[in-house]
Amino acid sequence: MGKFIVRRLLQMIPVILGTTFLIFMMVYALPGDPTDGRCGQRPCPPQYVEAFRREYNLDKPVIVQYLLYLAKLLTGDFGTAYNGKTVLHELSIRYPVTIKLALIAIAIEAVIGIAAGILAAIRKGKFIDNLVTVSTLLLISFPVFVIGGLCQLVFGLQLGWFPVTATEGTWEQLVLPGIVLASLSVAYTARLTRTSLVENLRADYVRTARAKGLTVPRTIAVHALRNSLIPVVTYIGASFGALMGGAIVTERIFNINGIGGYIYKSIHDRDGTALVGTVLCLVVVYLVVNLLVDILYGVLDPRMSHD
Amino acid sequence: MTQDVAAKHQAGVAARKAEMRAAQLAAGVEHLLEVKDLHVEFRMQDGVAKAINGVSFHLDERETLAILGESGSGKSVTAQAIMGILDTPPGYVTGGEVLFQGTDMLKMTYRERAKYRGPKISMIFQDALSSLNPVFPVGWQIAEMFRKHRGMNRSDAYAEAVRLMERVKIPAAKERVKAFPHQFSGGMRQRIMIAMAISLDPWVLIADEPTTALDVTVQAQIMDLLKELQEESGMGLILITHDLGVVASVADRIAVMYAGRLVETSAIGPLYAHPLHPYTKGLLESVPRLDQKGQELLAIGGLPPNLLRMPEGCPFNPRCRYAFDECRTGAPPPLREVEPGRFAACYVAGEV
Numbered sequence: 236m237g238k239f240i241v242r243r244l245l246q247m248i249p250v251i252l253g254t255t256f257l258i259f260m261m262v263y264a265l266p267g268d269p270t271d272g273r274c275g276q277r278p279c280p281p282q283y284v285e286a287f288r289r290e291y292n293l294d295k296p297v298i299v300q301y302l303l304y305l306a307k308l309l310t311g312d313f314g315t316a317y318n319g320k321t322v323l324h325e326l327s328i329r330y331p332v333t334i335k336l337a338l339i340a341i342a343i344e345a346v347i348g349i350a351a352g353i354l355a356a357i358r359k360g361k362f363i364d365n366l367v368t369v370s371t372l373l374l375i376s377f378p379v380f381v382i383g384g385l386c387q388l389v390f391g392l393q394l395g396w397f398p399v400t401a402t403e404g405t406w407e408q409l410v411l412p413g414i415v416l417a418s419l420s421v422a423y424t425a426r427l428t429r430t431s432l433v434e435n436l437r438a439d440y441v442r443t444a445r446a447k448g449l450t451v452p453r454t455i456a457v458h459a460l461r462n463s464l465i466p467v468v469t470y471i472g473a474s475f476g477a478l479m480g481g482a483i484v485t486e487r488i489f490n491i492n493g494i495g496g497y498i499y500k501s502i503h504d505r506d507g508t509a510l511v512g513t514v515l516c517l518v519v520v521y522l523v524v525n526l527l528v529d530i531l532y533g534v535l536d537p538r539m540s541h542d
Numbered sequence: 543m544t545q546d547v548a549a550k551h552q553a554g555v556a557a558r559k560a561e562m563r564a565a566q567l568a569a570g571v572e573h574l575l576e577v578k579d580l581h582v583e584f585r586m587q588d589g590v591a592k593a594i595n596g597v598s599f600h601l602d603e604r605e606t607l608a609i610l611g612e613s614g615s616g617k618s619v620t621a622q623a624i625m626g627i628l629d630t631p632p633g634y635v636t637g638g639e640v641l642f643q644g645t646d647m648l649k650m651t652y653r654e655r656a657k658y659r660g661p662k663i664s665m666i667f668q669d670a671l672s673s674l675n676p677v678f679p680v681g682w683q684i685a686e687m688f689r690k691h692r693g694m695n696r697s698d699a700y701a702e703a704v705r706l707m708e709r710v711k712i713p714a715a716k717e718r719v720k721a722f723p724h725q726f727s728g729g730m731r732q733r734i735m736i737a738m739a740i741s742l743d744p745w746v747l748i749a750d751e752p753t754t755a756l757d758v759t760v761q762a763q764i765m766d767l768l769k770e771l772q773e774e775s776g777m778g779l780i781l782i783t784h785d786l787g788v789v790a791s792v793a794d795r796i797a798v799m800y801a802g803r804l805v806e807t808s809a810i811g812p813l814y815a816h817p818l819h820p821y822t823k824g825l826l827e828s829v830p831r832l833d834q835k836g837q838e839l840l841a842i843g844g845l846p847p848n849l850l851r852m853p854e855g856c857p858f859n860p861r862c863r864y865a866f867d868e869c870r871t872g873a874p875p876p877l878r879e880v881e882p883g884r885f886a887a888c889y890v891a892g893e894v
Contacts (some may be wrong), residue, residue, distance in 0.1 A: 245877070273736040439672040445627040446667075446736070448659030449690055451652065461677050536677055 236533075243381075247522050255308075255511050256301060262296045262507035269505045276324045283392060291317070291508070298420070304508065308515075316501070316529040322512040325497060330516060332404035333486070333493035337478045339406075339413030340420070345471055348421040352428020356463075357455060359433055368428065371422035379481065383415045383488035400490040412489040416481060420474040427470055431463040438462070465536050472528030474523035504536070551705075552774055555743045558778065562643070563603070571644035572631045573600040573622070574778050575746050576828070580638035582616070582623050582802075584849075585631060591617045595802045598877075601746060603780040608781045608789040608810075611799035614846050617782045620799070624780075625665050626655045642746070651750070660691050664744035668751040674723040680734045681707070681719030687741040702724035710767060729760035733767065740771055742786070747772075748780045753788060764883035765792055786829050790814065798822050801847050801857035804877060806891075808884040818886035820862050856888070861885040865888050 270284050279287075288294045307314055313322035333345035344526055355367040374382070379468070390411060391399035435441065436459050444458040479494070486495035494513050501510035533540045548552040570632045578673060579636055583593035589719055594616045600840050601607050622628045640647045642662060647655055659665075667673040675683060684706055685699035691864060694702065700719060705714035710733040723731055740749055749768060753761035772779050783789055788795060789810070796813050798806040798821065806819040817823040824842040844861040856874050868889055869875070877887045886892070 243874065380793070439667060439669060440675040442622075442627055442629075443673045443735075443738075444675070445656075446625055446659055446665045447690075448661075449657040449685060449686070450656060458675055462675070537679075538676055538724050 236530075240530070243526050243529070244313060244432075247261075247519075250522060251515065251518060252305075255305070255515055258511050258514050259301045259304065259507055262502075262505055262510055263300075265502075265505050267505060269293065273317075291315075300507075304511065309320050313512040315353045316509040317504055318508045322509050324432060324514065325391060325509070326348065326494070326516060329492060329494045329497050332409075333479060333482050333495065334489060334520075335404065335406065336409050336413055336416060336485070336491065336493060337475060339409055340417035340478045341419040341471065343477055344412055344421045344424050344474065347417075348424025349428050350472075351421075351425040351427055352467075353432060353460070355425065355429040356432035356436065358399045362430075372426050374418045374422040377418075379415060382418050383485060385413075386411055386415050387488070402490050402492065404493065406477065409491070410425055412485050412491060416478055417486070419481075420471075421479065423474075423482060424467060424471060428463065428467050433465055435459045447493075450530055461535070464531065468531055468535060469528055472524055472531070475524045476517070479517055543613075553614060554744070555775060559603075560741075568677065569644055571641075574603050574643060575780075576639075576641040576686070577620075577624065578639040579638065580620065580623060580643065580754065581636045582619055582633060583636050584633050584767070588889040589850045592852065593621065593633070593802050593849060594872075597799070597802070597804055598638075599797050599804065599807065601718075601780060603745070603778055604772065604776045605795065606779040606781055608791045608793035608796045609799060610783060610785060610786065610789060610796055612784060612846055615799040616802040617799050618750050619802075620756050621665065621750050621780065621782055625659060625663065625748065626650075626652075627665075653811050657691075660687055660734050660744065661742040663746040663748070664739040664742070664746055665741045665750065666735045666752050667746040670728065670735045671723060671755075673735060673750070674731060677719045679722055680726070681721075684734070684738045684741055688740060688888075691742055702741070702828040703737075703813060706849075709740075709771075710734070711736070728756050728765060732756060732760075732764055736764075736767065736771070740775070740777075743775055744780045746780065746862055748782065750782045751784070752781075754783070754785070761788065768792070786825060792842060798825070801852065803851065803857065803874065803887060805858065805888065806884075806886045807877070808886075812881070818891040819858075819888045820864050820887075821858050821891075824861075866890075 241337055270279050270287055271285075273375065274283065292300050295303070304314060313326065313408055315321050316325065317366075351367045351371075352437070355364040358364050385397050386397075391398045396410045397411035401412050408532045432455075436455070438459070440462075441454060441459050444454040449458070482491075482497055483495035494517070498510065499512050500506075501513065552829065565805075572604055574845065576598075577600070578598050580594050580597045581592075584591040584593055597616070597620055597851050599607065599609075603813055609617045609620065619633070622633075624640050624647075635648060638648070642658065645656060646650070649659075681703040685694075685696070685704035688694040688699040688702045689696065704715050704719050710735055711876060712718065712730055718726075723734070726734065735740060736752075736884055747768075751793065753764050756764060764789060768779065768781075771777075779792075781789065793810050796806075796810055797804050798819065800821050806813070806822045807819070808818065813822065814826065817826055823844070824840070827840040828842060832837055842861055846861070847857050853870075855868070855870045855872055856862070856865070859869040863870065866889075873891050875887045877885045878891070880891045
């Protein structure tokens with residue numbers, strides 16, 4: 236197990252190098268210049284442009300820029316964004332908000348998705364199964380900005396159950412955005428759980444559990460469910476990264492000061508330093524969550540054990 | 543575990559069973575297990591498949607009854623109907639009785655019946671790898687019987703699991719009790735299935751093709767083990783198989799099934815010497831024999847009937863060499879006593 240974790244951690248190094256390099260190059264390839272529009276309606280004075288380019292190493296070849304960035308990164312310095320604030324400072328304010336949002340979404344996804352999937356599976360072909368199928372289809376069909384706007388209108392304004400925006404990023408404010416963010420993956424989780432459980436309820440070992448004289452709840456909850464959850468856990472883990480990325484849209488709808496807004500602003504400003512730093516954190520979170528999922532996978536399914 | 547404890551355990555079980563046997567006799571119950579006119583059908587989208595059509599047989603203590611038949615003849619469905627573990631839907635028991643010591647198990651609720659599974663009647667399956675839960679240790683799966691049926695605590699139940707693994711001769715049972723099914727060989731896995739099935743000293747054990755998935759040397763070991771366990775505990779054994787070779791060495795009586803009906807029941811010796819039903823005869827002829835080396839192996843032509851479109855008359859008539867007009871019309875021939883203690887469902891039984 237220890238060996239497995241060390242190997243996986245070492246594997247992260249090339250992944251991190253690769254992603255930072257690619258994003259750095261992509262920002263460089265964007266048309267336009269970072270100094271465009273920095274001086275209002277007029278073009279910036281040449282002295283300002285020159286000073287700006289020197290300060291942010293933009294006068295050097297792109298590969299040198301990248302290496303200089305990496306060298307700084309190794310000392311724990313994420314660099315300074317074009318607005319003069321350090322990237323680390325921005326991230327320390329914005330990451331907790333987005334992580335909070337993603338955690339709320341994951342919780343909703345796991346609890347409601349799995350519960351709906353189980354209900355649909357054990358009442359296969361009955362009303363509740365059809366209800367789950369239809370409602371998940373609706374959720375999958377609607378784009379997130381439509382669901383977001385509808386939720387703001389119905390639950391925020393008309394019913395007044397939730398705040399319409401989440402500018403401060405408190406837990407109470409983030410519940411509605413969390414629901415919106417989870418809407419797509421909750422539908423997939425429910426369907427995956429249903430399919431997986433229906434399949435496992437037909438398995439030979441479930442017949443054995445019945446032959447052992449176990450009660451119906453125990454047969455389902457202990458024998459069938461444990462096996463059914465293996466793919467579901469993998470999916471939920473993988474969806475954590477997608478949720479953090481998907482937060483870009485949700486955060487804009489609810490005016491949340493998370494990393495989504497920051498990524499949007501960085502791309503807009505062609506601010507490579509800010510963008511690479513932010514995405515780097517996303518990548519690390521994604522890799523760590525995937526590692527945790529793989530460890531959990533080995534626990535859930537002894538055939539996949541890493542020992 | 544010492545021999546003493548094992549012997550003591552067996553003595554305890556024997557005493558308990560003797561008491562119940564006396565009660566059974568006093569109540570005028572003839573057989574340990576009696577199946578009367580069992581009907582099972584599968585309701586599917588393209589029609590109703592009549593899988594079992596009036597099967598009756600009985601089983602006594604210490605007795606081994608072999609149920610023989612091709613795939614799809616209904617032997618596994620019969621076993622699952624007796625156990626009460628049919629997949630419903632699509633499978634439904636539509637008639638008959640399954641009497642365990644005189645009590646009709648078909649009239650019980652699921653919960654009442656679940657209490658019989660394990661302590662009274664138990665079952666092992668063909669493919670032990672898929673029949674054991676892949677995510678729980680084998681010891682846990684055996685211990686579950688004691689925890690759920692006898693309310694034993696975890697550590698006591700684990701100790702019982704080790705005792706059972708030793709009883710079915712799994713080497714290094716203590717070390718392997720926490721291992722998972724995929725870490726065992728096929729034969730060892732089947733031993734674990736058996737350990738689980740006999741854990742609560744059942745009166746009846748149903749073995750559904752217990753050796754089909756195993757290689758020949760292991761097959762013999764498993765059959766020997768079942769025989770030995772039966773001699774120790776006196777349980778009745780229903781052996782479901784399509785393998786005439788397996789049957790010959792262990793069974794006392796044999797019931798041949800075809801298309802959801804019994805076509806012949808007989809003691810083992812006379813059946814091999816002189817089969818009554820043309821189907822049984824065909825089955826015996828299709829067994830490769832050393833003394834007929836070099837000759838062509840006979841097979842029964844054709845396929846078993848589609849359960850959705852059963853032929854009129856005797857279900858075997860399209861494949862039968864001896865079929866005549868009467869076989870092709872009306873109801874299937876009933877099971878009749880052709881020789882003392884031997885029954886066959888055929889108009890020309892014994893004459894072929």
